Amino acid sequence: MKLRCERDSLLEALALAGRATSGRPVGPGALVGTRLGLTGDRLEVTGSDQDLTISTEVSVAGSGDGVVVAPGRLLTDIVRSLEPGAVVIQGDDDELHVSGGRSEFMLRVYRAGDFPQPPPPLGGSVKLVTAGLAEALRQVIRAASSENYRPVLTGVLMAAEAGGIRMVTTDSYRLAVKDLPGAHDVLREDQRVLVPSRALSELQRLLSGDAEAVEVHLGAHDVRFDVGQVRLIARLIEGEFPPYRQLIPFNYPNKLEIPRQSFLDAVQRVRLMAREPAAREAPTPLRVMLRSDTVQLSVITNEVGQAVEEVDAKYEGEEMTIAFNPQFLADGIEAVAGDEVLLEAQDPVKPVTLKSADRADYLYLLMPVKVV
Amino acid sequence: MSGRLVLHLDMDAFFASVEKNEDPSLAGRPVVVGGTGGRGVVASASYEARAYGVRSAMPAGQARRLCPQAVFLPPRFELYRRASARLHAVLHEVAPLVEGIGLDEAFLDVSAATTLFGPVGAIAARLHRRVAEELSLTCSVGGGPNKLVAKLASEAAKPRPSLGGPLPGPGTVIVAPEEVLGFLWPLPVGALWGVGPASRERLRKLGVATVGDLAALPEGSLVGALGKAAGKLLHELAWGRDERPVVADRAPKSIGHEETYPKDLGDRAELERRLAFMADQVAGRVRAAGMLARTVTVKLRYGDFTTLTRSHTFTAPIDSGPAFVAAAKPLLASLSLGEGARLLGVSASGLLERGHGPGEQLQFDLDAAPGRRPSPPGQGTSKGRAPTPCAGGSSPPSGGGPRWGEAMEAVDEVRARFGEGAVRPASATTGPRPVVPAAHGLARRRAQDGNRAKVPGGSTRGGSSGAGIISK
Numbered sequence: 001m002k003l004r005c006e007r008d009s010l011l012e013a014l015a016l017a018g019r020a021t022s023g024r025p026v027g028p029g030a031l032v033g034t035r036l037g038l039t040g041d042r043l044e045v046t047g048s049d050q051d052l053t054i055s056t057e058v059s060v061a062g063s064g065d066g067v068v069v070a071p072g073r074l075l076t077d078i079v080r081s082l083e084p085g086a087v088v089i090q091g092d093d094d095e096l097h098v099s100g101g102r103s104e105f106m107l108r109v110y111r112a113g114d115f116p117q118p119p120p121p122l123g124g125s126v127k128l129v130t131a132g133l134a135e136a137l138r139q140v141i142r143a144a145s146s147e148n149y150r151p152v153l154t155g156v157l158m159a160a161e162a163g164g165i166r167m168v169t170t171d172s173y174r175l176a177v178k179d180l181p182g183a184h185d186v187l188r189e190d191q192r193v194l195v196p197s198r199a200l201s202e203l204q205r206l207l208s209g210d211a212e213a214v215e216v217h218l219g220a221h222d223v224r225f226d227v228g229q230v231r232l233i234a235r236l237i238e239g240e241f242p243p244y245r246q247l248i249p250f251n252y253p254n255k256l257e258i259p260r261q262s263f264l265d266a267v268q269r270v271r272l273m274a275r276e277p278a279a280r281e282a283p284t285p286l287r288v289m290l291r292s293d294t295v296q297l298s299v300i301t302n303e304v305g306q307a308v309e310e311v312d313a314k315y316e317g318e319e320m321t322i323a324f325n326p327q328f329l330a331d332g333i334e335a336v337a338g339d340e341v342l343l344e345a346q347d348p349v350k351p352v353t354l355k356s357a358d359r360a361d362y363l364y365l366l367m368p369v370k371v372v
Numbered sequence: 373m374s375g376r377l378v379l380h381l382d383m384d385a386f387f388a389s390v391e392k393n394e395d396p397s398l399a400g401r402p403v404v405v406g407g408t409g410g411r412g413v414v415a416s417a418s419y420e421a422r423a424y425g426v427r428s429a430m431p432a433g434q435a436r437r438l439c440p441q442a443v444f445l446p447p448r449f450e451l452y453r454r455a456s457a458r459l460h461a462v463l464h465e466v467a468p469l470v471e472g473i474g475l476d477e478a479f480l481d482v483s484a485a486t487t488l489f490g491p492v493g494a495i496a497a498r499l500h501r502r503v504a505e506e507l508s509l510t511c512s513v514g515g516g517p518n519k520l521v522a523k524l525a526s527e528a529a530k531p532r533p534s535l536g537g538p539l540p541g542p543g544t545v546i547v548a549p550e551e552v553l554g555f556l557w558p559l560p561v562g563a564l565w566g567v568g569p570a571s572r573e574r575l576r577k578l579g580v581a582t583v584g585d586l587a588a589l590p591e592g593s594l595v596g597a598l599g600k601a602a603g604k605l606l607h608e609l610a611w612g613r614d615e616r617p618v619v620a621d622r623a624p625k626s627i628g629h630e631e632t633y634p635k636d637l638g639d640r641a642e643l644e645r646r647l648a649f650m651a652d653q654v655a656g657r658v659r660a661a662g663m664l665a666r667t668v669t670v671k672l673r674y675g676d677f678t679t680l681t682r683s684h685t686f687t688a689p690i691d692s693g694p695a696f697v698a699a700a701k702p703l704l705a706s707l708s709l710g711e712g713a714r715l716l717g718v719s720a721s722g723l724l725e726r727g728h729g730p731g732e733q734l735q736f737d738l739d740a741a742p743g744r745r746p747s748p749p750g751q752g753t754s755k756g757r758a759p760t761p762c763a764g765g766s767s768p769p770s771g772g773g774p775r776w777g778e779a780m781e782a783v784d785e786v787r788a789r790f791g792e793g794a795v796r797p798a799s800a801t802t803g804p805r806p807v808v809p810a811a812h813g814l815a816r817r818r819a820q821d822g823n824r825a826k827v828p829g830g831s832t833r834g835g836s837s838g839a840g841i842i843s844k
Binding site: 147148149150151153170171172173175242247325349351367368369370 | 526684685686687688698699701702703706732733734735736737738
């Protein structure tokens with residue numbers, strides 16, 4: 001195969017597809033390749049780590065259809081380093097030649113047959129308007145686990161609920177629940193799927209562009225999202241999401257209403273004293289002291305020092321101090337929409353809820369840190 | 373450095389004495405630990421055995437010739453490690469600065485402690501008494517102005533073997549600064565550190581037999597005979613000068629276990645069992661060290677020596693066997709086996725001392741049975757309660773915190789009594805897994821663990837060599 005195209009459009013496609021490749025070898029002589037498939041004047045660029053596949057298309061001047069699998073990261077770095085302008089790529093089963101300006105590279109290629117096979121074609125598709133979806137993803141992905149020792153927790157539960165889609169994530173320290181109205185065509189009644197949060201954060205990145213709609217194809221084991229030229233295919237997570245409803249308390253005796261931005265700013269300032277802990281240390285907790293007309297935030301460390309800040313707020317309930325992982329608290333405040341945050345608490349060792357004071361479509365439940 | 377006070381504590385025939393405590397029928401009999409296979413060396417010999425000339429590090433065959441009537445026992449290091457942990461607890465209550473050497477020896481800098489506990493002789497006596505009270509074992513304590521003198525003083529405090537039974541030593545010997553030279557100079561020169569057989573031979577040619585002879589030699593002649601570094605060092609030591617500080621023990625950075633296989637092992641199910649077994653062992657050692665771990669790492673080496681590691685760091689630290697096993701398994705699952713594994717290992721790092729962390733991140737109880745809504749609302753969501761029935765025998769723990777606490781204590785107890793192999797995770801065993809119905813709780817589990825404890829079975833499978841790793 002042989003093709004000629006603009007450096008920038010090729011680079012963009014390679015970088016996008018490369019986001020699906022984990023970049024870490026998964027075995028001896030592992031395959032970390034990017035697949036280039038030329039059909040006429042369309043070049044399809046695909047990256048995959050089997051769980052997640054991203055592919056996109058570039059318009060090129062092509063001659064001779066064909067498929068080549070090349071070392072993805074290296075190819076991307078090469079194309080990025082070339083002079084702006086036209087790039088010529090020529091490849092066969094053994095070599096890939098890349099030239100631009102007066103540079104010429106030859107790369108050994110992988111066996112195209114070793115590249116992960118795309119899943120079989122999926123069933124019918126549903127179009128979703130992206131406006132609410134990107135925001136919903138932003139709100140729930142943060143509470144999904146990045147610890148793959150319990151795979152179901154790395155997923156976003158999507159379930160048909162009350163005429164819309166409910167999205168739920170938990171890493172066992174916090175729980176996020178979001179109701180997205182209207183998107184009920186995607187799932188059957190009572191259908192629940194677990195989509196890897198990693199795939200959805202890629203989707204969120206794509207949606208933050210100017211795409212207005214996303215086409216969703218849901219299969220038995222995979223889900224595909226088409227956004228413009230880009231296709232994102234994720235393998236659904238198998239397993240039962242833990243029963244989350246029972247985690248949400250019925251009622252709370254203590255309620256705090258606080259301006260969202262000043263709460264968030266104060267947390268971000270105070271947590272400077274609890275900087276990212278070294279791997280061997282757990283994060284220093286941020287203490288929230290609840291008083292009738294003010295909230296006092298503090299971080300106290302033996303080594304670095306301490307920070308204290310007060311924020312005006314309305315509080316009804318028993319005076320108490322609750323400690324949190326500062327990152328988890330900031331994540332929750334940031335995720336809540338609206339100007340006022342409602343923080344509801346029972347006692348210092350039970351979960352607190354963060355939600356918008358005037359909207360009921362999002363809830364962030366957070367377990368405190370028990371200070372010893 | 374004047375005014376320094378260093379103690380050296382050395383347990384008397386440690387492994388053999390621990391064994392005697394375990395089995396009263398060994399009292400008064402010569403006991404040799406190690407060398408049971410006919411090959412190998414003596415790890416520890418009781419004073420009764422030493423009376424026949426048996427010594428540590430002696431080839432086992434020679435020990436059997438010298439004392440055929442001795443009871444030869446295979447070493448049980450886990451038992452000694454536990455005793456050592458109790459010893460260290462005693463040491464730390466007496467001195468702030470403790471430098472452990474192996475399992476049964478330690479230097480203590482008590483320069484600052486003398487005001488707290490009285491004169492140095494009283495501290496040494498107190499150590500001796502506390503070790504006897506806490507471990508029912510005897511030790512020898514030496515004290516002096518530096519490590520050299522303290523070490524030689526503890527030697528002088530030791531019991532003496534004799535065919536009529538061991539002759540008790542003084543137990544504690546303190547050498548005051550003004551007595552140092554009088555104490556050192558009559559000793560044979562081989563008593564000093566760094567004087568091995570080769571140096572001793574060279575010194576003998578110079579007519580040096582005692583430390584006093586050595587001190588009498590000009591430094592220049594010593595340097596000429598032994599080289600600059602060794603000559604200068606020996607000259608200093610002969611004059612009782614030793615500036616080496618007592619360096620406080622650092623907490624280990626990681627605790628690990630790995631196995632090298634005689635043939636590359638490609639059977640994933642078998643590797644998973646080996647992994648579960650090792651992960652559970654590592655968890656036990658993390659608990660024994662009084663710690664929690666945040667990071668679990670799995671290491672896999674292929675036949676071509678390519679080594680891959682995968683690690684996982686938890687927000688909340690873990691210490692239970694099931695949590696380690698649950699963390700390690702997917703790490704192995706994420707690695708291709710290729711042609712097979714030459715080596716497999718698990719380690720724990722990001723170690724935190726229990727109770728010294730900045731707080732405990734609470735977790736949801738995600739494994740609570742569905743529909744069992746907590747009442748009053750929310751109470752069941754924190755996991756700080758007494759053990760709840762396990763929901764389903766196979767579901768992994770949500771974090772390995774207090775829910776497992778009591779079970780882990782029971783496991784540690786059984787292992788302490790019946791050995792490391794007595795309890796192992798179900799996933800480390802072959803054959804069908806025991807099915808634990810959801811309705812049965814922890815009590816049932818503990819009963820099973822107890823039963824399993826009586827099943828004989830080696831802790832390691834034939835053909836593989838395992839190695840514990842604690843790196844600083």
